[in-house]
Amino acid sequence: MMSRDSPAAGPAGIGRRELLAAAGVSVSGALAGCSGILAAEGNQINIAGSSTVFPVTEAIASAYTQDNPTTNISLSKTGSGGGFGNFFCVGRTDINNASRAIAEAEEEQCGNNDVTPIEFPVATDALTVVVNPDADFVDCLTVEQLRQIWRADGADRWSDIDDSFPDAELELYGAATTSGTFDYFKEEIVGEETNHRGDYYATEQDRTIVQGVQGSESAMGYFGFSYYSENPDSVKAVAVDNGDGCVEPSLETAQRGEYTPLTRDLYIYVAKESLADPTVRDFVRYYMEQTTSDLIAEIGYVPLNEEKQAENIDKLESNIDEVTA
Structure with missing residues (x-):
């Protein structure tokens, strides 16, 4: 990648x-x-x-x-x-x-x-992790699983995250390093002491991420909720478990402060x-x-x-x- x-x-x-x-x-x-x-x-x-x-x-x-x-x-x-x-x-x-x-x-x-x-x-935004609509094996990921995927030297295959997931190579799309979304995702998911992985498709064009994830059952990406709300049939939003159970990204969960740690101010x-x-x-x-x-x-x-x-x-x-x- x-x-x-x-x-x-x-x-x-x-x-x-x-x-x-x-x-x-x-x-x-x-x-x-x-x-x-x-x-x-x-x-x-x-x-x-x-x-x-x-x-x-x-x-x-x-x-x-x-x-x-x-x-x-x-x-x-x-x-x-x-x-x-x-x-x-x-x-x-x-x-x-x-x-x-x-x-x-x-x-x-x-x-x-x-x-x-x-x-x-x-x-206020609910930063959203998305996968291909046909990826029926994943509906929710913990913050630690997301960290395993997105940290430097992180997981290469879906099966590295969970044995029940397919033995397929991860295809990752995300924000470029000049992006505030990159900075926020790194801080809240990857952690301040760890580097965000560099072997992914990085872009400022969020619709490119939509297209990439839409095109591969092994793909994952992240961007602002607005781009997911424009494309709910093209990509699937992944719920996030921060220790209190799976919470789906939405305007309501962001407003109530339930969608953590990916709710942020714009x-x-x-x-x-x-x-x-x-x-x-x-x-x-x-x-x-x-x-x-x-x-x-x-x-x-x-x-x-x-x-x-x-x-x-x-x-x-x-x-x-x-x-x-």
Whole structure:
């Protein structure tokens, strides 16, 4: 097995791209050549980062530009870490989607480039492990079994995990190392003291993981719940046993805190300096208004409660006041 990256594919991706093109949202694999926050002109907003948060920002950007057709939003999947390190913290984007909190080294990089990141939680995710629908031998795995599969020098065959499983080679698909999903999965499943295995198909394109798992009865992958909810007939979600029995990933189990340890917060980070731009601050206000809406649940994540939304709005307005004073 080896790492590879592939472009998004499939009818769902094509339809969404057509919708975004009509709405004035450009979706790209990278933001090469974008002007960024230091030289942005007119009604331009540049966003990179997490593929997990991407569907949320994509949908909100589409809705926003339908009402604000003169605004152009450039949106790219680079992974949380790739977005922070290559775009946001060097002043090339206004917003970074993130499926984990910003790291200390990234905050330092931002500071060295006079970029002040403001954190806004926007949803809750049930990070989901998936297998092929025909893999009827597995419906639930313990955290320790997942660790055996995904740690460096881990299991090579399904039968290494359980004698009742087929003697078939594991075919693994997962997040690239620049991804916040990779970081979170490594911390919660593999463990901080152990390396995540490197011999798997690594990609920022979650639909590539869907296609890979769909194509092999021996395959397994992991990604945000939104991508599973888009493809429930193509892949099968695996319940996780963290010591209290098997719990299936769902919006309900994530909201109740039962799906552990793979329930996590999702974020956007906004460059405080970008809030001096009326277009950026208007879009971020709109974004915050949508975080309690049914739109979040329709995408496949748990919306914020009104208390957390109010905290976000208060934080946003306080920072807007500071940059516009």
